[in-house]
Amino acid sequence: xxxxxxxxxxxxxxxxxxxxxxxxxxxxxxxxxxxxxxxxxxxxxxxxxxxxxxxxxxxxxxxxxxxxxxxxxxxxxxxxxxxxxxxxxxxxxxxxxxxxxxxxxxxxxxxxxxxxxxxxxxxxxxxxxxxxxxxxxxxxxxxxxxxxxxxxxxxxxxxxxxxxxxxxxxxxxxxxxxxxxxxxxxxxxxxxxxxxxxxxxxxxxxxxxxxxxxxxxxxxxxxxxxxxxxxxxxxxxxxxxxxxxxxxxxxxxxxxxxxxxxxxxxxxxxx
Amino acid sequence: xxxxxxxxxxxxxxxxxxxxxxxxxxxxxxxxxxxxxxxxxxxxxxxxxxxxxxxxxxxxxxxxxxxxxxxxxxxxxxxxxxxxxxxxxxxxxxxxxxxxxxxxxxxxxxxxxxxxxxxxxxxxxxxxx
Numbered sequence: 001x002x003x004x005x006x007x008x009x010x011x012x013x014x015x016x017x018x019x020x021x022x023x024x025x026x027x028x029x030x031x032x033x034x035x036x037x038x039x040x041x042x043x044x045x046x047x048x049x050x051x052x053x054x055x056x057x058x059x060x061x062x063x064x065x066x067x068x069x070x071x072x073x074x075x076x077x078x079x080x081x082x083x084x085x086x087x088x089x090x091x092x093x094x095x096x097x098x099x100x101x102x103x104x105x106x107x108x109x110x111x112x113x114x115x116x117x118x119x120x121x122x123x124x125x126x127x128x129x130x131x132x133x134x135x136x137x138x139x140x141x142x143x144x145x146x147x148x149x150x151x152x153x154x155x156x157x158x159x160x161x162x163x164x165x166x167x168x169x170x171x172x173x174x175x176x177x178x179x180x181x182x183x184x185x186x187x188x189x190x191x192x193x194x195x196x197x198x199x200x201x202x203x204x205x206x207x208x209x210x211x212x213x214x215x216x217x218x219x220x221x222x223x224x225x226x227x228x229x230x231x232x233x234x235x236x237x238x239x240x241x242x243x244x245x246x247x248x249x250x251x252x253x254x255x256x257x258x259x260x261x262x263x264x265x266x267x268x269x270x271x
Numbered sequence: 272x273x274x275x276x277x278x279x280x281x282x283x284x285x286x287x288x289x290x291x292x293x294x295x296x297x298x299x300x301x302x303x304x305x306x307x308x309x310x311x312x313x314x315x316x317x318x319x320x321x322x323x324x325x326x327x328x329x330x331x332x333x334x335x336x337x338x339x340x341x342x343x344x345x346x347x348x349x350x351x352x353x354x355x356x357x358x359x360x361x362x363x364x365x366x367x368x369x370x371x372x373x374x375x376x377x378x379x380x381x382x383x384x385x386x387x388x389x390x391x392x393x394x395x396x397x398x399x400x
Contacts, residue, residue, distance in 0.1 A: 004389035009396070014388040049390055056394040063393070073393060136393050146395065167395055183395060225396055239397055 012049035024266015031257035034118035071136040079128035117253040128156035159192030183223040198252040217246035239264040299326040301375035316360040325351040
């Protein structure tokens with residue numbers, strides 16, 4: 001099960017690099033006050049699978065246990081939280097973000113009053129590099145579960161994050177070139193991660209109402225990808241994802257939205 | 272007038288029809304069997320005994336070359352039907368020739384016994400977003 005007899009989207013030829021370029025239109029929304037939505041226009045993808053080593057876009061891994069259904073690997077990858085604090089250019093091509101320039105504004109929701117703090121007014125957050133263990137459990141040919149437990153290795157937030165994800169692939173007999181894959185999962189971020197990225201200190205918050213201490217959060221998500229192979233090298237794809245932010249993150253004065261959306265449609269060329 | 276054109280056309284096709292088998296019968300293609308050598312993995316050297324078969328109308332002097340290196344020669348021969356040992360580590364052309372001309376050739380290919388290996392991808396597509 002963990003081996004593949006032939007090449008397919010879920011299998012990689014051992015010892016070969018695979019490079020593809022996707023061009024289309026889409027956005028990765030930024031849930032933070034003053035944060036730019038991240039435009040998705042050109043998306044390169046590079047992957048390599050050796051006997052044990054693998055590299056896939058932002059992750060490098062080494063498989064140290066492999067059985068019929070279970071694969072366990074050591075991995076290291078870039079933590080993406082910093083992306084929300086980064087200025088992206090060209091800015092906001094597709095969806096306008098909130099106009100920046102406010103500090104400590106108040107917004108009311110029912111009886112609750114929440115302070116708004118722009119990301120430009122808090123200290124700079126750093127990129128973190130995570131490392132840890134990933135377990136892939138291939139339940140059958142179309143269903144798998146992935147579990148990750150990671151810790152930052154460059155002394156940024158000094159905490160853990162994890163992911164649990166169930167993925168299922170649907171192939172259609174009448175549409176052999178079309179595949180739908182969907183995932184249900186959750187990201188789990190430790191208190192120290194949430195505090196580092198989304199916490200606000202007294203100094204940053206300018207007053208005691210603005211300060212916020214992060215707590216462990218669990219952000220569930222669903223993801224849907226539709227791929228249609230046009231020819232041997234060309235394919236069309238639609239990608240949708242929504243992450244639902246836990247209150248422990250959404251209550252931060254830096255956070256304006258309670259979800260993160262990824263919407264993308266485009267064509268891919270495999271080199 | 273028209274019937275003479277028809278006759279000429281028929282003669283022409285009859286002539287072509289006869290000329291091809293006659294030409295083909297004079298020299299046979301070089302046959303080396305087996306034409307594929309199996310190795311465990313790409314880059315491995317392959318050793319095997321092959322059967323070499325060739326026929327010509329007229330007796331000739333010729334040598335069999337593996338790419339640029341000479342393997343064996345024949346003198347005043349019309350029929351070749353022999354076994355030789357060959358060693359190769361990539362696809363190679365075997366050529367029957369003498370100083371004046373190339374009589375025939377055949378490519379011997381190397382195939383790996385184990386097909387290309389695949390493994391499951393361990394990251395969901397587009398996991399970054």
